[in-house]
Amino acid sequence: MAGIRFSRLVDEFADTLERASSTVIRPRPAEGSRPARMQVTTGTSTTDCLLFLWTITPGGGGPGVRPANERRIQMTNITGMPLQPGVRTLLGGWSQEFGVYAFWDARRHTSFSGRSPSLQVDANTLETAGTTGIASQLRPTQQGQEVVIACNPASLLWYVENGAPLHNSQDDATAIVDLVEANPEDEREFLDSAEGEIAAARRYDLVETMRAFRDSKFRPAVLQAYSYKCCVCSCDLKLVDAAHIVPVSHVESTDEVTNGLAMCRLHHGAYDNALLGVRSDYSVVINPEMRNRLAEISLDTAIESFESGLPDRIRVPASIEVRPSPEKLQLGLRVRRWADEYAA
Ligand SMILES: [Zn+2]
Known part of the structure; x- marks a missing residue:
């Protein structure tokens, strides 16, 4: 050749x-x-x-x-x-x-x-x-x-x-x-079996490298499923992330598109901080605890304007196989410490 x-x-x-x-x-x-x-x-x-x-x-x-x-x-x-x-x-x-x-x-x-x-x-x-x-x-x-x-x-x-x-x-x-x-679930064992600080840091680097590899496949797949637009506000200014519904750090997290939501930076941040939630029926909710906490620090006007811009439901992909999994949406809320009535 x-x-x-x-x-x-x-x-x-x-x-x-x-x-x-x-x-x-x-x-x-x-x-x-x-x-x-x-x-x-x-x-x-x-x-x-x-x-x-x-x-x-x-x-x-x-x-x-x-x-x-x-x-x-x-x-x-x-x-x-x-x-x-x-x-x-x-x-x-x-x-x-x-x-x-x-x-x-x-x-x-x-x-x-x-x-x-x-x-x-x-x-x-x-x-x-x-x-x-x-x-x-x-x-x-x-x-x-x-x-x-x-x-x-x-x-x-x-x-x-x-x-x-x-x-x-x-x-x-x-x-x-x-x-x-290895599978992602084996990584925990890989980290736990390290002895000594240097070995642990080195193993952490390696696990991060493999997470970045899976993310490099997850991100384009999620963005494509949502036509590169935020599922909450439809913004598509190239500022759209692939958010994990069940966070990467959780043992039940996966890199399937059904564990992803395309979200702009603002809504991704609000989702990860448990201010904004997506329930298993795709409805969009605001966390009352967080709302109160923000009101206490005089951000009540800000939270009102944030809330008024939200749709009742997120926009999901047309193709059923890549829509967010209802079970994962529930787990995503539980992991982020939402009250039980929302995570049902
Ligand atoms: Zn958005």
Whole structure:
């Protein structure tokens, strides 16, 4: 399989990030000269990247010499991965065969021994990433196990912005690979089994990374279901969030669209703070306790004007399968400590 030109790989990479609604600034690299410098901005956060990217091909050496499942990148004209503070060095490959990216740990490849060394990844890992969005595997190196991450184009922005902790393994490479495959309910156990403050902080980072991954799928799905408009006020000024009905921190929270509501920042804040509620029949209610509390601090006019702008019911998606689940709406209110009469 012939390699795809670096400039084309970079264009496709940047276009993929921009399709996920980020802004990418990239000086065009000189023909064939790696790396490409990129500045990726989403909302208020910017990631500076140095991108090394090759085409992923089947292992060389003819039939029977290399395992049939082996895929690899061959790094040409490079002596090692440069590391700079504040810059994310991405060491990756694009698999045309599976339509996914794979990334190795740049920190473990700061200098190469051979002239054009290769890095391997398993075809199964690439195939899994194509269906689930992300997959990981271990790869032995001279400095211990390296974590290889594969992701599909829809998850590329998440990887670029949030993926670094998955590579930074010390002796927890196996635990990372397990975590990537774990369900959200297993994460609690993963956190609880940590010993020592550093280990706990590190595990928290990893769990946050995986939450960001699930959120990167949840958000576009919820926004699309609600046509990018707030379900309360129909505002669509690109200030619409995907709110979890049952909060992420709760054990029964899921990343299904039926656990989501598209809400503008104002209504999302009011919902999470239990000022505004959505009952299982989709009616919109104001929490009397909160209303009194705001009145006590002389915000009664403000709360009246807030309340007068509310509809009787939220606007739900036309398609029944993606409408908010009544059970989750009830649980969402209970978790936010609404009185029983509302959470029924
Ligand atoms: Zn709104």
